[in-house]
Amino acid sequence: MARAKILGRLTWRVATVAAVRDETSSARTIVLDVPDWPGHLPGQHVDVRLTAPDGYSTQRSYSIASAPEGNRLELTVDVLPDGEVSPYLARVLSVGDPLEIRGPIGGWFVWDPEKPEPVQLIGGGSGVVPLMAMIRARETVGAQTPFRLLYSARGPETIFYRDELRRSSENGSGLSVTYAYTREVPQGWERPPGRVDASLLTQITWAPEQEPISFVCGPTGFVETVADLLVSAGHDPARIRTERFGPSGGGS
Amino acid sequence: MTEDHIDGNAAGGALSDVFAVDLTAATGQCSSCAQSLALAEALLYTQAPGLIARCPGCEEVVFRLVRGPGRAWLDMRGMTCVQFELADS
Numbered sequence: 001m002a003r004a005k006i007l008g009r010l011t012w013r014v015a016t017v018a019a020v021r022d023e024t025s026s027a028r029t030i031v032l033d034v035p036d037w038p039g040h041l042p043g044q045h046v047d048v049r050l051t052a053p054d055g056y057s058t059q060r061s062y063s064i065a066s067a068p069e070g071n072r073l074e075l076t077v078d079v080l081p082d083g084e085v086s087p088y089l090a091r092v093l094s095v096g097d098p099l100e101i102r103g104p105i106g107g108w109f110v111w112d113p114e115k116p117e118p119v120q121l122i123g124g125g126s127g128v129v130p131l132m133a134m135i136r137a138r139e140t141v142g143a144q145t146p147f148r149l150l151y152s153a154r155g156p157e158t159i160f161y162r163d164e165l166r167r168s169s170e171n172g173s174g175l176s177v178t179y180a181y182t183r184e185v186p187q188g189w190e191r192p193p194g195r196v197d198a199s200l201l202t203q204i205t206w207a208p209e210q211e212p213i214s215f216v217c218g219p220t221g222f223v224e225t226v227a228d229l230l231v232s233a234g235h236d237p238a239r240i241r242t243e244r245f246g247p248s249g250g251g252s
Numbered sequence: 253m254t255e256d257h258i259d260g261n262a263a264g265g266a267l268s269d270v271f272a273v274d275l276t277a278a279t280g281q282c283s284s285c286a287q288s289l290a291l292a293e294a295l296l297y298t299q300a301p302g303l304i305a306r307c308p309g310c311e312e313v314v315f316r317l318v319r320g321p322g323r324a325w326l327d328m329r330g331m332t333c334v335q336f337e338l339a340d341s
Contacts, residue, residue, distance in 0.1 A: 010268040047265035061262050105264035107277030108292030220255040242293075244258045 010102050017097045023160040027078040028090045039068045042137035043110035043130045046103030060085045063129040067136035078126040109243045118146040118206045124218025147175040152196050155184030178204045198229050208234035220244040260294030260305050278336035284312035
């Protein structure tokens with residue numbers, strides 16, 4: 001189990017938007033400057049609170065995308081069409097704007113760089129975000145832990161962090177990346193569009209005998225399916241960590 | 253099982269209003285079916301006026317947390333023997 005972090009009760013703090021970066025046509029990375037940020041573990045999330053002028057307030061949880069690094073924090077937010085919070089974060093929020101956040105939160109869905117066992121990351125859509133924090137943290141600390149990422153997305157245009165993932169998987173450090181497209185595939189792609197299934201999992205994930213720890217993140221249906229397939233394939237349920245987003249994507 | 257739940261992990265922020273340690277990695281036992289679980293593994297329903305967490309084994313309620321103006325209600329009778337890391341003082 002990851003070490004529990006004793007933080008005392010968390011309070012809301014005001015971050016400032018330092019930069020924004022488009023990831024896809026509907027998703028954006030928001031770089032936050034957070035004074036006195038206590039640091040975080042890869043996989044943790046923050047709560048974001050928006051308050052309207054009339055006092056109406058609402059909050060959502062967003063995974064942290066960046067490796068721990070000083071007072072900087074990155075979130076990647078995908079717009080949900082009917083969302084109350086995500087369209088504001090992904091389209092309206094600008095450099096210099098304040099944003100109320102609370103965190104870091106969570107001690108379960110976190111990767112500990114000191115653990116030697118191979119790591120299997122399986123993300124659906126924006127479920128890749130906390131997995132990216134783990135990949136980045138691995139690189140930051142120079143860990144050689146064998147990592148495999150299976151990234152399921154609607155199509156090539158919806159992939160986050162594509163260039164960075166290519167670089168990180170080609171530098172010989174022991175990270176492999178496999179894309180699985182559910183609706184649209186690039187020309188000449190070896191696999192027809194489809195959901196992650198048992199044969200793909202067997203083909204590209206670590207064998208149960210290697211005792212990997214698996215992190216599965218995405219929409220609830222995706223996570224349930226993948227976790228069930230891993231258990232059927234012989235993986236120890238205690239070594240499968242999941243994070244579900246709900247019916248259709250990250251937050252709203 | 254429906255798809256409208258998320259993980260107990262998402263209750264971490266709300267629980268941190270109450271507890272000084274991270275409770276999402278805490279483990280306990282479902283008082284209904286005796287399954288051991290981490291709070292992060294509970295099925296969390298957020299559509300109610302509050303947070304309702306259910307056991308992933310039997311789907312009985314393991315905890316409820318409701319916030320009102322200036323107060324909170326916490327009911328954890330569905331989860332017993334909660335264990336968490338705590339630094340020696």
